[in-house]
Amino acid sequence: MSDGEPGLYSEMDIEGPDRPEPDPTPPGGDPPGTGTGTGTPGAPDDEEMPLTEHIEEMVRRLGVVVLAMAVVAGIAFPFADRLITFLWFSFLPGVASQCPPPAGATASSCPRVYHPLSLMIARLKVSTLAGFIIALPIFVYETYLFMRPGLYPRERKYYLAAVPTSLILAGVGVAFAFFLVLPAIFTYFLYYSESAAVIAFGLSETFNLMVMMLGLFAFIFQIPLFVMLAIMMGITTRRWLEARRLYFWGGFLTIAFFFSPDPTGMAPILVAATMVTLFEGTLALLRWTGTDSRTAAVDQVAALRPLLYTVVAAVAYVVSPAPMPTGYFGQLPPAVIDGLAYLGLTSATPIIVGLAIIGVFEGINRLVRRVTYDYRVRRLLARARVPVWLGAVVVGYLASPDPRLLQRIDVTYLSTTETALAVGALLVLYEGGLVLWRWRRGR
Numbered sequence: 385m386s387d388g389e390p391g392l393y394s395e396m397d398i399e400g401p402d403r404p405e406p407d408p409t410p411p412g413g414d415p416p417g418t419g420t421g422t423g424t425p426g427a428p429d430d431e432e433m434p435l436t437e438h439i440e441e442m443v444r445r446l447g448v449v450v451l452a453m454a455v456v457a458g459i460a461f462p463f464a465d466r467l468i469t470f471l472w473f474s475f476l477p478g479v480a481s482q483c484p485p486p487a488g489a490t491a492s493s494c495p496r497v498y499h500p501l502s503l504m505i506a507r508l509k510v511s512t513l514a515g516f517i518i519a520l521p522i523f524v525y526e527t528y529l530f531m532r533p534g535l536y537p538r539e540r541k542y543y544l545a546a547v548p549t550s551l552i553l554a555g556v557g558v559a560f561a562f563f564l565v566l567p568a569i570f571t572y573f574l575y576y577s578e579s580a581a582v583i584a585f586g587l588s589e590t591f592n593l594m595v596m597m598l599g600l601f602a603f604i605f606q607i608p609l610f611v612m613l614a615i616m617m618g619i620t621t622r623r624w625l626e627a628r629r630l631y632f633w634g635g636f637l638t639i640a641f642f643f644s645p646d647p648t649g650m651a652p653i654l655v656a657a658t659m660v661t662l663f664e665g666t667l668a669l670l671r672w673t674g675t676d677s678r679t680a681a682v683d684q685v686a687a688l689r690p691l692l693y694t695v696v697a698a699v700a701y702v703v704s705p706a707p708m709p710t711g712y713f714g715q716l717p718p719a720v721i722d723g724l725a726y727l728g729l730t731s732a733t734p735i736i737v738g739l740a741i742i743g744v745f746e747g748i749n750r751l752v753r754r755v756t757y758d759y760r761v762r763r764l765l766a767r768a769r770v771p772v773w774l775g776a777v778v779v780g781y782l783a784s785p786d787p788r789l790l791q792r793i794d795v796t797y798l799s800t801t802e803t804a805l806a807v808g809a810l811l812v813l814y815e816g817g818l819v820l821w822r823w824r825r826g827r
Contacts (some may be wrong), residue, residue, distance in 0.1 A: 494585075542616050557606075569593070611663065611667070612666065630770065744801075
């Protein structure tokens with residue numbers, strides 16, 4: 385790996401926190417991303433406004449978004465029962481004509497109502513979901529109108545192009561959740577519950593999961609749009625995002641575990657994996673197209689070495705005969721368990737443990753960078769960041785009161801010898817490919 389490799393580690397991480405950033409504005413020119421080339425100090429329509437007027441305009445434009453959302457929700461409300469039935473039996477076995485079941489029969493997939501307002505709340509949720517999806521492009525357009533006076537002509541084109549793109553991405557996100565994520569989640573629920581108890585799905589809890597997943601995926605599929613807009617408008621650069629990707633990963637994990645209503649951990653993992661994949665896929669596309677690229681592609685690939693090694697080791701452990709760990713929540717001190725239960729944070733134990741490990745590592749990293757200027761030590765800490773963060777996720781999940789997901793993915797496809805040979809072949813192929821790539825580039 386070359387000394388100046390980018391990607392997972394920023395130059396600031398290695399060369400010191402106080403290193404001044406170069407000024408990206410060329411002499412006598414516009415900031416990057418303006419596309420004017422005229423040297424004007426500001427956007428053509430930019431003018432000073434009092435703060436109160438800015439706040440009033442922002443509130444007014446947010447009101448337009450909320451109003452549009454309410455109108456669409458009102459139109460969808462009369463059809464809410466049909467939408468509920470369609471969504472419910474799209475993921476659960478059975479048909480609506482079997483509910484309620486005849487006397488003496490059981491139909492586990494029929495919705496159970498445990499609260500007098502459950503059905504009304506479900507109708508409001510599904511109609512609000514329709515309004516939320518339609519309101520996403522309206523939100524993008526209203527933010528464009530709010531920022532338009534301070535934008536250059538080229539930036540306005542980018543923002544206007546994002547309006548229909550937002551609606552398309554929202555539709556793709558809903559389709560992704562509908563056809564892939566929710567079927568996988570409910571298949572998993574049925575699989576581990578059928579042999580343990582009689583299944584009964586409550587309308588409020590189950591439909592809340594459906595609506596949250598559909599709405600959440602409509603939102604998180606906007607990630608590529610936000611990343612592309614930020615880079616094209618000169619707000620940030622691809623290299624800056626790549627250098628701080630682990631902070632984004634941590635934010636994605638936090639959002640996934642706090643906003644995915646699933647106590648088994650299946651939904652948060654799928655949500656977090658999707659967010660990371662969209663983020664990294666967008667950056668990979670920008671690298672491939674040469675956008676904001678200042679480093680050779682071979683160095684970009686070489687920078688992924690810690691991530692590749694960690695993922696290969698984790699997959700090899702899963703498919704090998706090695707036993708899966710069972711978790712250690714019950715081995716924590718009673719005072720810790722009682723304190724978490726008293727605060728209602730028992731289910732958040734994985735997040736607390738994972739963030740604590742990451743916080744300790746980053747604290748040590750920052751302390752070392754302030755104490756020593758040894759390049760080798762800083763580079764070692766930068767390389768260790770990916771394994772430490774991924775390890776913190778695993779160790780944190782093992783602190784869960786019921787880490788049964790690890791038992792579900794425990795499969796044995798390869799013997800110990802076959803696993804070692806497969807891992808060795810992958811690493812040799814990766815390292816040999818880098819050597820050959822550098823050799824060809826040198827020629």
